[in-house]
Amino acid sequence: MKVPLIIVVDADAIIAQAFTHDTNHDLAMKISNHLHTVHARMIYPSTAIMEAITVLQTKLNSGATAYGTAVVFTDPHVEVAEVGHEDLQNAVDYFSPTGSKKHTLFDCVIAAIAEKNKADAIFSFDKFYKTKGFTLASELK
Secondary structure (H helix, E strand, O other): OOOEEEEEEOOOHHHHHHOOOOOOHHHHHHHHHHHHHHOOOOEEEEHHHHHHHHHHHOOOHHHHHHHHHHHHHOOOOEEOOOOHHHHHHHHHHHHHOOOOOOOHHHHHHHHHHHOOOOOEEEEEEOHHHHHHHEEHHOOOO
């Protein structure tokens, strides 16, 4: 029996799937469909969910989409990774106070969760993860 791919999902991928006007929407849906087809194990860190829903509600002014997205993550079949003290400690190892303002502690938590779960890839459009040695889901075949 083949072991499923393990994928950690970042907020930008959640947003791109939920918000049809996102520039990465079509690509996100294509990647998501592929991951579903290969029965990948999708892990959604709780911080990524909250970050995505906040962006949908505030920056994209889409309260209905934010609410609908939040409801999706209440499904017991969705794997939500709680972020604890150890995860935060490991995330700090990826964090750089002199790095880009775009590479936040949220991103570092994604990296830490991916490392912890020995993820095959991170579903994100952020090249930050490549610089940290991770594979992006868009690179999977």
